[in-house]
């Protein structure tokens with residue numbers, strides 16, 4: 001409730017004010033002298049002070065000065081007689097808000113008080129807004145420095161660039177990981193800031209985010225293996241504002257992975273020869289060369305041979321994978337007539353397709369230039385894709401190879417009208433050992449290594465693999481190999 005203090009030595013004025021202002025619903029208290037008024041002011045937070053200038057003892061002017069020290073925000077309205085208008089003006093100069101001359105009519109008093117209270121309300125509102133703004137600014141400043149501290153302390157390297165490739169932000173971990181002598185200067189172009197030949201490819205990748213791609217790539221810098229995750233930063237309209245690159249040191253993981261791969265390679269290698277010999281000997285027995293084999297024996301030995309064959313396939317895939325992971329991939333580049341190579345793949349897999357009554361076709365669109373690639377590696381890619389097509393397509397289906405130029409890439413599509421892959425499984429089929437498990441795939445044998453091998457080989461040729469599939473309709477695997485690089489023989 002609004003509270004008003006009236007300080008006047010004339011009782012009639014005090015009573016008049018109490019009556020008139022009380023009717024308006026304001027709480028009114030009075031004091032007959034300056035001393036009493038000041039005492040009350042110290043005890044209660046009044047909204048408005050009506051102060052008589054001419055009082056015995058402490059004068060109004062003195063009270064006003066004390067009030068300005070004590071409660072600078074308190075609004076003071078001076079009550080003054082005709083003769084002292086000048087001193088009222090003095091009082092206004094000393095900080096009073098308004099004045100009213102005695103004698104006054106009730107309406108005059110009401111108007112003056114109401115105006116003062118409105119001013120008070122506005123003042124309060126303005127104070128509140130200022131406090132809010134200051135609080136907001138403090139929070140923003142706090143947030144900014146919090147984020148800065150977090151980025152500064154991160155163990156991962158952080159690099160932010162704008163859409164033109166200027167360095168906007170980086171942290172000490174980045175400088176350390178990239179083995180830089182000094183911090184890259186902010187505002188400089190990335191190429192100029194990061195002068196390191198090994199990082200050329202990395203810088204190029206950051207520029208590629210302009211196309212909206214998120215890229216994860218390993219970068220090797222001075223013995224460290226770093227995993228770079230480069231993501232575009234988009235504005236409200238979806239436009240690309242720049243890129244955020246996070247570098248993580250994965251050297252330890254890499255070393256452990258290498259040890260694991262070495263171990264797997266060693267074990268697989270040791271197992272391959274004896275297993276191949278077991279398979280061979282089973283074939284000899286099954287062929288009846290050592291004597292007649294009855295139907296029960298035939299069935300059991302046949303199953304044993306099948307299992308041995310599957311184990312050998314797994315071992316071969318494991319060995320292939322560890323060779324690729326150790327970097328033994330794309331070792332012999334040569335210009336390859338892609339159509340001829342695909343014809344050979346079709347020839348090799350024809351018996352497998354015929355056994356299931358599957359039509360296996362190859363078509364080429366336009367004139368295809370010879371492409372620089374590792375023939376052995378690429379044959380493995382298409383053998384894996386086509387044999388998957390045959391494996392995962394029911395009898396009497398079809399598997400079609402289509403090769404064409406698409407923009408700056410050579411595109412080989414292996415399409416089938418088989419069982420297809422569900423949207424949940426699709427993102428995982430290129431993971432090592434991942435196999436889709438459902439009623440349709442239960443009886444189909446495999447290792448779950450075919451597609452990861454395909455992906456690694458294609459990526460080593462700087463290409464990409466993509467898949468489009470619909471359960472019950474079929475799948476299309478597309479391999480893209482860059483023609484530009486191929487023509488220059490830079491693969």
Ligand code: ADP
Pocket residue numbers: 384388389392393416418419420421429434435436437441445446447448449450451452475
């Ligand atoms: P696998 O040895 O099991 O075939 P892959 O790595 O070659 O291993 O393939 C992984 C999984 O992807 C397979 O288990 C299969 O479920 C699915 N898949 C691959 N190719 C096809 C295809 N053409 N049609 C349907 N599913 C496929």
